Amino acid sequence: MDNIAGKKSGLTWAVHISVAALVLLWIFPTLGLLISSFRTTDQIRTSGWWAALFPAVQNETLRTADPDDFRVGRDGYFVLEGNLYVVDGAVETPDDVVADVSVWGTSSREIDAYLPGETADLGDGETMTVQSNGDYIWTGNDEQLSGRGQRVFVTAESPPEFTLRNYQSVLFDPGNREGMSKAFFNTLTVTIPATIIPILIAAFAAYALAWMDFPGRALLVAAVVALLVVPLQLALIPLLSLHNDIGIGKGYLGVWLAHTGFGLPLAIYLLRNYMVGLPRDIIESAKVDGATDFQIFTKIVLPLSFPALASFAIFQFLWTWNDLLVAMVFLIDSSGETTVMTRQIVELLGTRGGDWEILATSAFVSIAVPLIVFFSMQRYLVRGLLAGSVK
């Protein structure tokens, strides 16, 4: 009888290790997603997200300015001066350059031919010098300094760099190329009513099933429990044809009704079990004082049931937020106006499958709201989970 309450189990360390392992298992991908969403395409392609926090040595291909426009004639030959990073558009002025060139070259075969400050002989009197901050001087004759700018391959150490551009293009791009901002609001339009409607109905139903005497009450409760085990996939097509027959068709109303219907059995069951556990004395004294059922419900039961209501709200919110199947069946039509975020991300996987920064950002936008909801209401979740199980 060592293992009774109040004494520590000898296996505490196993519990701690598994909790730590589970936490790490979830934290790492989420963190990777978050960091990737602040990086540029090129950064993602050249190094992993874990390398983003440290200075990275990168090989870059830069190009001088267009000689035809910018070269300056000087005693029979031409000179072109500037800064590689400014030409590239990475920075505004040479003073802003943060990279530190360690070696450079002008041929793709020898990208590490010269040290900063050295002068490269490009043949026939054509020369080029590159400094460690990217400043270059290129001299040569009329023919040599023409056409396109000379490619310069630099190997430079750059400090960590993060960008908000991904979020800007996903959420605020006026052209709405990724369609995420519209999908974001569409998802909210689906989720908020689809959370509130079932709670409203289920709270009334749960009170009636818990505290009002009427014939067949036990049978009704049994029926609700039985409905819990019916998979919703079974009802998709019959329900859609019903919607089409009664003229709702595909749209927000249809998806709200569907989510309400699919959410109700669990909601009623959970809330009824919680309400049954409320002290009988309070409710009976209210009745003695002449309170009607509606007054008891609004003044006593509802405030006391808040944890259960909140926990079901979290469940229903997360489930409708992450839902793709029900939205595909009841909401999304060929007009493309009513797409939701889950669907948009599936689309992006196809159309922008190689653009990890867009995918990571979109994914993070879609998990951000559930995270906020969860962390702000998680204290109710545990209480609600236990609702009705312990008396």
Next chain:
Amino acid sequence: MRHTLYTSAAALALTAGLAHADAHMPFVAGEGGFNWDSYNAYADATDLSGQSVTIAGPWLSPEADRFDILLNYFEAATGAEATYTGSDSFEQQIVIDAEAGSAPNIAVFPQPGLAAVMAGNGLLTPLGDEMAAWVNENYAAGQSWVDLGTYADADGNDQFYGFFFNVNVKSLVWYVPENFEDAGYDVPETMEELLALSEQIVADGETPWCIGLGSGAATGWPATDWVEDIMLRTQTPDVYDQWVTNEIPFNDPRVVNAIETFGTFARTDGWVQGGAGAVATTDFRDSPTGLFASPPGCYMHRQASFIPAFFPEGTEVGEDADFFYFPSFEGEDLGNPVLGGGTLMAVTDMNDATMGFMAFLQTPFAHEIMMAQGGFLTPHSGVNLDTYSSAVESGQGEILLNATTFRFDGSDLMPGAIGAGSFWTGMVDYAGGADAMDVATQIQESWEALQ
């Protein structure tokens, strides 16, 4: 008084209509490199006032907007009214509409398969031998285009139904000209030179090819294009056609040889970036990045004309990256075959205006007006290549004009379970090290299981 009011209202409406037309006809008559003579000759010879033609197809914006501009010129020339409706579920829609007898006059098919089925059900109207002869004469590799548009009708007789309008090219090898310059390599003219160049690059301690087959659920398709291209370069077009229709089995030695030739590129140690093992797992969208790495991760990448969309941001096609024709073997006498795809027009409901519109599509002008707006390639040999919107498209147009044979992407012509199923997975297995004969036999078995 009332009369004058009406007249001025009519005049106003007329001017408004004219201004409207101008905004929708951006190319001014007589200017640019267009063949205005062909347009004017057509306009003088054709009067379809009061008639109308309806066209349905899979093009959405921006392709649909470009096509609308073509229709505006057609309307101005003939007085007929032409409307185009695009739908992304076109392939389902057209079957339902045609069966129900409410089809548009002309349907634009994204590939020949569906058109052939509808022709067999008697839902299409043949364009006639005269049109077939015109295509044979005026399209480069004309016979190929006639064959691709010829299907059996309801009675089993072959008739010419499909007129190709807007095609694309897959037989392209992309490279970075400045990297070739730095290393002193020349663009290969023949397959023998291409193989020699690959060996040369390996000998120089570099990697010649970037190949990636990854594409989510469609992983493997880039390899099918490789095999099709090699089939066209090692066998006659007849053998290719027989292969696509399974008249010769998939594990025929000639097909296995093509798969193994692809293996020369994808499975030889040191020939492909990341090693042979990485081919199947590299995403096709990421695979061209090696071309632009510093130092170069690879020197060549074989892919269709759409791939520049996946080049790094800021890449100028034609300057930073360019392409050459995936060459044919000098040793084989097979000409210059080109692999590609394209959309074809077929008549679903015949009337005079419809025939008039098909005749309009035969004028070089109709092609040039599309070429000038971009996203359009044509094998019409009478067009002015200068009217292409970019040098890149002009180069691809030239490849089409130099073609002696054109063949449609074979995996699109095979049944879905093969061309978008076992062929893909089989090529992934092959890239992963499976034996070519085993892979081909498996694909053949899955094909037999369909019948």
